Amino acid sequence: MVEISLFGGQITSFRQASGDEVLYIRPDAVFDRSKPIAGGIPLCFPQFGPGAIQQHGFARNVDWSVSDSSADPNPDDREPEVQLLLRDNEFTRSIWPHEFQAALTVNLHGERLRLDFRVINPSSGGTFDFTAALHSYIEVVDVERSAVKYLDKVVSATSPPECEEEGEAVLIQGPVDRVYLDAGEYAELHVGNGAAVALSSHGWRDAVVWNPWTAMPDAYRRFVCVENAVAAVPIRLDPGSGWRARLELYVNDL
Numbered sequence: 001m002v003e004i005s006l007f008g009g010q011i012t013s014f015r016q017a018s019g020d021e022v023l024y025i026r027p028d029a030v031f032d033r034s035k036p037i038a039g040g041i042p043l044c045f046p047q048f049g050p051g052a053i054q055q056h057g058f059a060r061n062v063d064w065s066v067s068d069s070s071a072d073p074n075p076d077d078r079e080p081e082v083q084l085l086l087r088d089n090e091f092t093r094s095i096w097p098h099e100f101q102a103a104l105t106v107n108l109h110g111e112r113l114r115l116d117f118r119v120i121n122p123s124s125g126g127t128f129d130f131t132a133a134l135h136s137y138i139e140v141v142d143v144e145r146s147a148v149k150y151l152d153k154v155v156s157a158t159s160p161p162e163c164e165e166e167g168e169a170v171l172i173q174g175p176v177d178r179v180y181l182d183a184g185e186y187a188e189l190h191v192g193n194g195a196a197v198a199l200s201s202h203g204w205r206d207a208v209v210w211n212p213w214t215a216m217p218d219a220y221r222r223f224v225c226v227e228n229a230v231a232a233v234p235i236r237l238d239p240g241s242g243w244r245a246r247l248e249l250y251v252n253d254l
């Protein structure tokens with residue numbers, strides 16, 4: 001089962017048939033639209049990280065709409081799908097002066113969550129550049145028993161070498177905030193109980209691994225963010241062009 005918040009166009013829960021939750025909501029999360037929901041899968045757009053506009057962009061701070069859904073005509077749909085849409089409006093143009101359409105299709109394929117993100121430049125005006133991420137908070141049994149595997153290890157020069165890397169695995173034994181460039185299309189987060197969350201992606205070039213450690217004393221042991229991103233080199237969209245990237249998230253019992 002998947003729960004989606006229209007505020008932020010954000011996945012807030014992804015549960016397996018067993019009832020096990022895959023994602024993590026931080027204990028400091030608020031759902032009153034006063035700030036982004038801290039957990040689940042925030043969508044960072046049109047900027048990943050700090051920069052010219054607010055940290056991680058405005059998409060996680062605004063209401064999206066439902067532009068298509070399989071739910072109403074077919075409530076027993078075995079593969080439910082919802083498409084969320086964000087278009088430029090007066091508020092977004094006051095921050096980022098571009099016409100755009102961003103669409104996130106959320107599809108539940110059996111026990112797999114499929115996210116298809118598209119950005120279109122519909123304007124007859126200018127070109128724009130953006131960066132973006134699916135900032136997935138994944139629940140772990142204990143951060144010190146978790147490991148991220150199969151990321152290609154080309155770390156951005158701006159990322160300090162603060163975590164242990166042992167063979168194929170990234171082990172988290174302190175604060176970590178790393179951007180992996182051209183990270184490959186598959187990564188796994190071993191959650192510490194013999195299961196792993198697989199992230200299989202296409203089009204998301206980079207990956208980010210983040211855990212704040214004791215800066216968030218009530219939360220850090222229970223999650224690792226493994227983020228699919230275009231962080232290093234912005235995507236440039238000319239008028240009339242579009243960009244698309246996909247993520248499939250599922251649990252592997254090892």
Ligand SMILES: O=P(O)(O)OC[C@H]1O[C@@H](O)[C@H](O)[C@@H](O)[C@@H]1O
Pocket residue numbers: 049055056135177178208210227
């Ligand atoms: O607190 P925020 O804005 O949700 O960001 C959380 C973290 O998000 C990660 O993607 C960044 O790499 C970190 O640097 C940042 O601290």
